[in-house]
Amino acid sequence: MAEKKLLLLSTGGTIASAVSDEGLVPKESGEDLLKRVSNLPYDIDVKDILQLDSSNIQPEEWRKIAEKIYEYRNDYDGIVLSHGTDTMAYTASMLSFMLQNIEIPVVLTGSQVPINVVLSDAPDNLRLAFAAAATCKPGIYLAFDRKIMLGCRSVKVRTINFDAFESVNIPPVARVTSDGIVFNKDVQIHKCNKKCVLNTKINPHVAMIKLFPGFDPYLLEAMVDNGCRGIVIEGYGLGGMNYIRRNIVGAIGKLIKKDIPVVASSQCLYERSDLTKYEVGRLALLEGAISARDMTSESAITKLMWALGQGMDVHEVAQFFDTDVVGEVTIEDEK
Template structure:
């Protein structure tokens, strides 16, 4: 029996049409594009059904509300399909894939995010291969988790990051190997597919719009400028540091800010600006203030995964202490344990 796959279209370049203001998503346009792809009607293709989200959005406009809507759509259709292909704009695809990896608890079916850099309405669109291969991967069922397929590589969703604004291999997974490579055949890496076990029926853990910030450290940063945002309302902050977790002392201005954040109950997660490698707080003297303040290491998590994980943990109602503890634990294959 053929597998049944739901194609969930959220917007993004793959289904956009040209307008006088540039490319934009248009309801109904993607359905027409899909009818023009003969391979989708091939006997080798799984049975598929298109579900369009409303409204369709450029992915730069995706928010926590849309994450909830995508998660809800998958939850509502879960029993009817063997897998899902989520068509999404590339700009924030890694954020949404990371979010869904936490939101869909006990997921036992493939959820494959993909899209394109060139719309399907253009002759050289990369969307055809990305879509067709994603459908086959979803139907094969071997990667029963949230993944991102693009340019011949199947990546764990919460390990992916966008690396190119115009290249057709737009995504990378700097700290984790691809789950599969698509050449003449789709070859899976069985060891890479391993992740923390999840058991039981699918549960949806919707996110709340918790106050979270991201701050990138740079040479000459004046930390005092950021003091006004460090209020009790700020629940968590991802700090992108140099190297393995190193920061400038800011003329002595940083430590009081970190201490203030700690007193306010703000969870400070340290990630690295480097694409590859891991945070090791305390390895260098320049990271000692962060370790002493109670900041937690994001280890080798991407910023996208760290942000999504904070939303998830705060939405589950955990205390700041519990959020800190769980941020350093591998929940969905998002980080490498020590």
């Protein structure tokens, strides 16, 4: 069997960082990373596209990354994207929407410790990412600490532990055991039944609010008055929002009437939001709030940006959130 031809796109991050007077700064190139991972059974090319701490990766960088993946996708069997961990889940989710129906596996990875440190987790994560890029079905993935996760379901949950990422509300696509990569047959990957079309049109003028007791609903209107075009609200429990004294529910109704979509998710990391169960959720639903169901916050905010970038109005956004586009949401949870 011919060896797989893979591409490493490097963007900086902790994995490529070195100590400086200002702290850890991305300095290593993609070739430097590859030199520290020996005996890989693949034909690997390397291209450096960014050299940034991922805290500085924003919509402009998302577009550039997506454009490069789209440009090179037909030349390789798979692509690995090295990336800082802090915003990697956001990038993975956004790439899932920008590159729907991608024909090859694209695997994001990084590390908690720079690759030039003796006990770094970077070499193992890179090996896993290359193996995933060579064996996974087409799609956007995140590989970390012996787990391969769907990109739009990945969340960073730890700051220093090597087990930094988890697959939320669905199991990992695969795990590494003594038998190698073992795929989970229960995780369904969207089939590539259409041609991949690059679509980087997004509207980043959105906000994500974590509700807390005493939050002033007038702040929502103030954000809209200053250019915000959509809001994700992380409500309590199943997505509940208060309406006594500080009427969040009423504020949502006003925003919906102004064609500002409001997506209701849960502050809880696991399981779904369900606006139908309690009065505080039903009232928000009646005002037009859009349920995020079991989506991650990273996926909800990037999906909202992408939807608004397509020029969708509030009703079209609601329909879009009622659709499982890339595996980001479980629709059948709500009947």
